[in-house]
Amino acid sequence: MRTLNRLTAIQVTRAKRPGVYSDGGGLYLQVTRSLAKSWLFRYMRQGKARGMGLGPTHTVSLVDARIKALDCRRQLIDGVDPLDEKLAKRRAEQRERPKSLPFRDCASEYIKTHRASWKNAKHQAQWESTLTTYAYPVLGDMPVSEIDTDEIMEVLKPIWASKTETATRVRGRIESVLSWATVNRYRSGLNPARWKGHLDQLLAKPSRLQKVQHHSALHYRDAPAFMTLLQSQEGLAALALQLVILTASRTIEVIGARRSEFDLECQVWTVPEERMKGGREHRVPLSTATMALLQPLLDTGSSAFVFPAIRGDKHLSNMAMLQLLKRMERADLTVHGFRSTFKDWARETTSHSKEVSEAALAHIIGDQTEAAYARGDLFAKRACLMQDWADYVSGQSTP
Structure with a gap:
């Protein structure tokens, strides 16, 4: 056989x-x-x-x-x-697969891979627009394996002093794309866009080129008078700005607020985690003044949004309150700055602890050990703080 x-x-x-x-x-x-x-x-x-x-x-x-x-x-x-x-x-x-993938293609793959972890479409748009404007003219068609320090400097040097904040973001984004390319074996060696021990020897520190620009804020002493003037204004933008001030909330949290988030019986506004900067649900205690502001808004209208846009199923534009400030001849102020007004008032004129005011602003505790033990949201204490703040800006108390 x-x-x-x-x-x-x-x-x-x-x-x-x-x-x-x-x-x-x-x-x-x-x-x-x-x-x-x-x-x-x-x-x-x-x-x-x-x-x-x-x-x-x-x-x-x-x-x-x-x-x-x-x-x-x-x-x-x-x-x-x-x-x-x-x-x-x-x-x-x-x-040994070809290592000639262009930077532009690597960037597209990086964005596609990380898109799900980014909080909103705006972040993706910023990535794409900054790379398109500043990086692609130099690096776009270059094989990532050939990109070195000279090419990175060609991108950054023209804007490092004049557009420092933008330039630092561009550098970080280029570094991320090149790191992705290295892990995927499209290039090898050290990352030429890294800062520490490399580009920090060739470019001035951003902090020395451009002072931090804080959001323009109203002094807390002027808050009651401003609120009185604001209450005389007509339109949804004026009502939205009042809610921003009374709750010390961010613009996007207020204009994107949905009716379903409010429980007036329990006097609480629950902002879901997907709408919060810190990615955590935030309960906002509602003062009596805030309840009076919200009641007619929640009783009328058919939109899911408390502050709907004129057309379409959308919320009020994030520019609406800035335009309102210009009409009020207060273009020197920013909407975000009212959070600073609240913070300064709480720190300088009240006995409420820093911990409570930080929680009211939905700030994340930086120390991980401390954060691990701080599991409560101090809601009862924040309710007292926000009532005191509402009484103050409404002219019912003085600092």
Whole structure:
């Protein structure tokens, strides 16, 4: 009985029954239930049975399959596992894949990969616009494997002093894209866009070029008079700005507020985590003045938003309150600045603790150990603080 070459080409062609047919020497014809045919090499290695595919019969002939099986048997005689060798060769080929992927393509893949972890579409748009404006003219079509310090400097140097904040963001984004390219083996070596120990030796520190510009804020002593003037203004923007001030909330939290988030019976506004900068649900205690402001807004209208846009199922524009400030001839102020007004008032004129006022602003505790133990949201204490603040800006108390 033959131990090798048991099958014939005709048998291979006519095989219609699912199963495994031996040709000898570890070579088998494999027929699946769907009648797909392929070659399989079986062998023992260190007491364990292993199998390795040699290709489909429509591509690999019986003669070619026998040659492949012979090569596998020779490897085994030499102490080489043919399957391990095949996998090692495949990994080597993957490592040697073309490293000429352009920076623009790497950036697109990076954005696609990380899009889900970014909080909103605006962040993605900022990534794309800054890279398009500043990085792509120099790096866009360059293979990432060829990008070095000179090219990074060509991008950053023209804007480092004049647009420092933008330039630092561009540098960080380029660094992230190049790190992605390195991990995916499109480039190797140190990241030429890294700051510490590299670009910090070639470019001035951002803090020395541009002073931090804080949001323009109203002094807390002027808050009651401003609130009186604001209450005389008409329109949703004026009501939205009142809610910003009374709750010390951010613009986007207020203009995006939905009716379903408010429970006037329990005097609480619950902002869901997906709308919070810190990514955590925030409960806002509602003072009596805030309740009086909200009641008619929640009793009227059909939109899901408390402050709907004029057209479409959208909320009020984030520019509406800034335009209102201009009409009030207070273009020197910003909406975000009223959070600073509240903070200064709480710190300088009240006995409420810093911990409570920080919680009212929904600031995240920086110390991780402290944050691990601070599991409550100090709601009762914040309710007292926000009532005192509402009384103050409403002119019912003095600092």
